[in-house]
Amino acid sequence: MTANTPPGARDGAEVAAAAATPAGSYLRVVGVSKDFADCRALEQVDLEVGKGEIFALLGASGCGKSTLLRVLAGFETPSEGHVILDGEPLDALPPHRRPVNMMFQSYALFPHMSVEKNIAFGLKQEGLRRAEIAERVVEMLTLVRMGEYARRKPDQLSGGQQQRVALARSLIKRPKLLLLDEPMGALDRKLRAQMQIEVVDILRRLGVTCLMVTHDQDEAMTMAGRIAIMERGRIRQVGAPAEVYEKPSCRYSAEFIGSVNLFEGRVSEQFPDHLLITSRSLPYPIRVGYAALVPDAAQVTLAVRPEKMSLSHSPPAQAHNKLSGVIERIAYFGSHSAYYLRTPSGQTVRGVLLNAQRQSGPRFVAGEQAWMAWEADAVVVLPA
Numbered sequence: 001m002t003a004n005t006p007p008g009a010r011d012g013a014e015v016a017a018a019a020a021t022p023a024g025s026y027l028r029v030v031g032v033s034k035d036f037a038d039c040r041a042l043e044q045v046d047l048e049v050g051k052g053e054i055f056a057l058l059g060a061s062g063c064g065k066s067t068l069l070r071v072l073a074g075f076e077t078p079s080e081g082h083v084i085l086d087g088e089p090l091d092a093l094p095p096h097r098r099p100v101n102m103m104f105q106s107y108a109l110f111p112h113m114s115v116e117k118n119i120a121f122g123l124k125q126e127g128l129r130r131a132e133i134a135e136r137v138v139e140m141l142t143l144v145r146m147g148e149y150a151r152r153k154p155d156q157l158s159g160g161q162q163q164r165v166a167l168a169r170s171l172i173k174r175p176k177l178l179l180l181d182e183p184m185g186a187l188d189r190k191l192r193a194q195m196q197i198e199v200v201d202i203l204r205r206l207g208v209t210c211l212m213v214t215h216d217q218d219e220a221m222t223m224a225g226r227i228a229i230m231e232r233g234r235i236r237q238v239g240a241p242a243e244v245y246e247k248p249s250c251r252y253s254a255e256f257i258g259s260v261n262l263f264e265g266r267v268s269e270q271f272p273d274h275l276l277i278t279s280r281s282l283p284y285p286i287r288v289g290y291a292a293l294v295p296d297a298a299q300v301t302l303a304v305r306p307e308k309m310s311l312s313h314s315p316p317a318q319a320h321n322k323l324s325g326v327i328e329r330i331a332y333f334g335s336h337s338a339y340y341l342r343t344p345s346g347q348t349v350r351g352v353l354l355n356a357q358r359q360s361g362p363r364f365v366a367g368e369q370a371w372m373a374w375e376a377d378a379v380v381v382l383p384a
Helices: 007-018 065-073 115-125 130-143 159-171 189-206 217-223 241-246 251-256
Strands: 027-035 040-049 054-058 080-085 100-103 177-181 209-214 226-231 234-239 261-270 275-278 286-288 299-304 310-312 322-332 336-342 348-354 369-373 380-383
Touching: 027 065, 040 065, 040 080, 040 234, 054 065, 054 189, 054 217, 065 100, 065 177, 065 209, 100 159, 115 130, 115 159, 130 159, 130 189, 159 189, 189 217, 209 217, 217 241, 226 241, 226 251, 234 241, 234 251, 251 261, 251 299, 251 380, 310 348, 322 348, 336 369
Parallel strands: 054 209, 054 226, 100 177, 177 209
Antiparallel strands: 027 040, 027 080, 226 234, 261 275, 261 299, 275 286, 299 380, 310 369, 322 336, 322 369, 336 348
16 A cells, blocks of 8 residues: 555555454454543454354453443444454444444333333334234243233333343344443342343353453353453453463453462572572562563562462471461451461461361461461462
8 A cells, every 4th residue: 555545545445454354253343442532541452252252341440441332332433443243344334223232231221111112112113013023022021031021111120120121122133242331230249140140141042242341350250251351441361261360461460350469579590390489578489380481580470369378377398489477367258268467578468268167166366377378380470
């Protein structure tokens, strides 16, 4: 492409190139940025989602996940980049012409309409025949198990029932992409856990491609096959729930998903199958159970999940990966207990023990001296 090529031709060529969807990709977000008057909400976001996949955007408030969802729905126009769905660019399509439906956190049900009329609304707007609308409404009512409530109004339904109606209304138009915006945010904790399983079951039975936005880690890890962790308009890591938890690629991912203990250190020795790290905050060296691509004497951050820690009253026999301190406090969660141990350097380290057996009394008490230890393969090396 030469400098004299008209801008419109260049734009068309860029869209055509972006639409050349790689095998396995159904939704592609290519170099999408979004500027508002006072900030850049999205920064060169690239994302690929497979057909039939349930994908989650996870991040703190203000990270850009809802803005990205609105770009996909057509409610926001990207400042740069393209969105391609099933090989077709969506950039020029307004929201009502996109094969995309969005379910909002508030559900946005029409209070004056019955359940069946709420579900049928989108099809009536499209002018489908009455018989076809009735058939598809019955299909959706059966799918979400709301047939006996078809004539009720939204204010006569529970939160979980309203969510089923909103989901049915989003699915009845058979969208190529379903967008869920904080889908469980309005539900109490127990109902939320139940509905997470139900919604996933419905989406998988229909084979719907779904992209959901949430700030709830448990929700993302329960519902999604893959997760993208976002920070300040950028995607920091993409992977399966186990991958982003067990193998965080950066400090932000490690701290955002679950709880983590972080130790700053320097590479002291490297071997073909392990590293040795020294840390000013720990009296004993840290052994990492794999070789990492870090230079000698490099400054690194080490991450160890609390459940990987063992707790004992006496010093562990191992020469590496151990520390001692005073138990500052204990938090009891029923299935497990969290122990917060203050080391001589002043760092607080968290360990988690399962309450697998009924105890007549506490195994450890606040104020006593204790030891923590962990295996070499429990350590993840992060960029400093």
